[in-house]
Amino acid sequence: RRRIIIDTDPGQDDAIAIMLALASPELDVLGLVSVAGNVPVRQTAANACKILELAGRRDIPVHAGCARPVRRDPVTAEHVHGQTGMDGPALPEPTLRPAAQHGVDFLIDTIRAHPDHTVTVVTLGPMTNLAMAVIKAPDIATRVERVVSMGGAYAECGNITPSAEFNMFADPDAADIVLRSRMPLTLVPLDVTHRFLVTAPRLDQLRALRGQCAGAAAEMLGFSGRFDLAKYGWDGAPLHDPCTIGWLLAPDLFTGREVNVAVEVASPLMQGATAVDWWHVTDRPRNALFLRDVDSDGLWSLLMDRLSRLP
Ligand code: BDR
Numbered sequence: 001r002r003r004i005i006i007d008t009d010p011g012q013d014d015a016i017a018i019m020l021a022l023a024s025p026e027l028d029v030l031g032l033v034s035v036a037g038n039v040p041v042r043q044t045a046a047n048a049c050k051i052l053e054l055a056g057r058r059d060i061p062v063h064a065g066c067a068r069p070v071r072r073d074p075v076t077a078e079h080v081h082g083q084t085g086m087d088g089p090a091l092p093e094p095t096l097r098p099a100a101q102h103g104v105d106f107l108i109d110t111i112r113a114h115p116d117h118t119v120t121v122v123t124l125g126p127m128t129n130l131a132m133a134v135i136k137a138p139d140i141a142t143r144v145e146r147v148v149s150m151g152g153a154y155a156e157c158g159n160i161t162p163s164a165e166f167n168m169f170a171d172p173d174a175a176d177i178v179l180r181s182r183m184p185l186t187l188v189p190l191d192v193t194h195r196f197l198v199t200a201p202r203l204d205q206l207r208a209l210r211g212q213c214a215g216a217a218a219e220m221l222g223f224s225g226r227f228d229l230a231k232y233g234w235d236g237a238p239l240h241d242p243c244t245i246g247w248l249l250a251p252d253l254f255t256g257r258e259v260n261v262a263v264e265v266a267s268p269l270m271q272g273a274t275a276v277d278w279w280h281v282t283d284r285p286r287n288a289l290f291l292r293d294v295d296s297d298g299l300w301s302l303l304m305d306r307l308s309r310l311p
């Protein structure tokens, strides 16, 4: 079983990514770390607790991480995700509480506590915690098995500004630290997630599944989807974060290339834009497996199969 830590800012699509991981016997979820992103960190930690309670997994710890980006003011996205960040289902206030240890220290200690190259970190929000962890404990860069991150864009440009994807835009300095860290990295950008759409028939399929997790997932997507449908005018809303877990479970459903990826930290207009050297026109080192496409039907079937296994 592959050991993973999920660093997240739930987020309806984060919640479904977490559910997918919890439902998958191939993965051993060591803990959830929350970060300021879609909503402030106290709320993302509470949301992480809600998801674990819903899935009956109170045994997995939640650690609250950084409350703000490395060197900028927080950017939130309540206009997409609602006031709680996870609007849609009426979930009870969680009784599970975040653990006392800070999320950055949990990342460091957990990576160090296991044999080298046996812990993978999945980031579903701004990369603040992982960047801080690698600054505080540079040895984790050579110990971690891999980092798998939802973030960035090549041909799809941006979703929060014309030129940047939200997670990169919210903390480009953190992304810059991670991209230069030499940690093995898989990036799951908008180019992939904009091909994984929750169409009306797919949402009906999800609604037809039994179980409170699938039910909550359907209500979440019903909520966040409305905003995206109006924004894009497509026949479905993109489902971003589950693509990361999907890649861990079934990499053959994806295509991509080892390339250099750099992120813009200086220009206000281009803040968080990813410069992806797809054609290898620079001599910058390859620092990421940058995914470009996904077998959307295959990934959706996998997601349905797995969500149907949850309570
Ligand atoms: C990313 O931004 C967040 O709003 C989503 O949860 C996802 O992680 C997509 O740009």
Ligand code: CA
Binding pocket: 008, 009, 010, 011, 013, 014, 037, 124, 125, 241
């Ligand atoms: Ca997210």
